[in-house]
Amino acid sequence: IGSLGIRNSRACVSNITVEDSTIKYSDNGVRIKTWQGGFGTVSNINFNNIRMESVQNPIILDQHYCSTKSCANQ
Incomplete structure (x- = not known):
C-alpha cells in the first residue's frame, strides 16, 4: 500500500486484507507508505x-x- 498522499493530496484507504501469501527474494515485504505533506487515513x-x-x-x-x-x- 504505497504512495498515499503524493503531491500533498488526500488519500483514504481501509478494509484491506492480505493473507496466506509468500514474499521471496525482495527488498521489501509488507509496506504502508505515505508521502510527506499528504493527508488522510489508513x-x-x-x-x-x-x-x-x-x-x-x-x-x-x-x-x-x-x-x-x-x-x-x-
Whole structure:
C-alpha cells in the first residue's frame, strides 16, 4: 500500500486484507507508505499468515516518505 498522499493530496484507504501469501527474494515485504505533506487515513489493514524468505525489510510503516535524502520533515 504505497504512495498515499503524493503531491500533498488526500488519500483514504481501509478494509484491506492480505493473507496466506509468500514474499521471496525482495527488498521489501509488507509496506504502508505515505508521502510527506499528504493527508488522510489508513485503517483496518490486516496482514495475516505472510511468509517471508530472503526479504531485506519484512515490515515497513513509513509515514514520512521522501524519494530523496534532502526532504524537510513536513
